[in-house]
Amino acid sequence: MNLRNILVPLGAVALIVFGFSAYGWAGVAAVVGGLVMWALLHFTRLVNVMKKAAKRPIGYVGSAVMLNARLAEGVNLMHVVAMTQALGELLSAEGADPEIYRWTDGTRSHVTCEFRQGKLVKWTLERPPADADTPAQGA
Template identity: 60%
Template sequence: MNFRKYLIPLGIVCLFFASYNAWGWQGPITVLGGLVMWALLHYTRIMNVMQKANKRPIGYVGSAVMLNAKLRPGVNLLHVIAMTQSLGERLTELGQDPEIYRWTDGTRSFVTVELVNGRVVKWELTRPGNPEEDGSEGASAAISSTQS
């Protein structure tokens, strides 16, 4: 169950009541000013991330190996987009949960990320194999990471 959905609004309401009890009407007005400031900072961050992502091709990342090393379970999609500076290539239908996105680098290595409720659950790094070593075209070595 997602407690953030209920705890954050409940905390805000409690903050309004506590500030009213402590300072009268000046308290809730101050809390409202703080909430507006937080909303503006959050909006600015989203816009900066999206402007940077707009400058790169969809599904491209500088290094899939570095992305694999930086990913952590529980990170939201906006944070992943900020790390890659690119929107991911969607591999699932719109509105389907879990969502699966892919980022590919210049060496054709790619990271496939699975998100449930907008948060990273697991990811997998796939690197193209060397055709001279095993004789097969396009062999891949997969490195998988999941939440423990």
């Protein structure tokens, strides 16, 4: 079990108890109002990310190379979806851990990301081989 699942509710209860002991019921109202505002901010961000992702094809990203450069270990899946503005193509079995997603760009380069418990643990960039008979750009 994730320790965050225990500490966040305990922290909320501790804040409510502190609010009551310091300011009475007005303190409880202020703390609960702050907690509701915090929850609404996270919900609004989630809805905006999903609204943008709904407008793009699944597994598409503008540039796989730029996505590869911007990724960092430990970020959650929602953060990656916010960066790509698209849902990833699920490669692993549904509900399996680790979850493996892929984002592909227009040049068929793709980034494959592995998430364990919702956090990014590793990713790989794969670029298609350049054809020998195709002239280089700018030449």
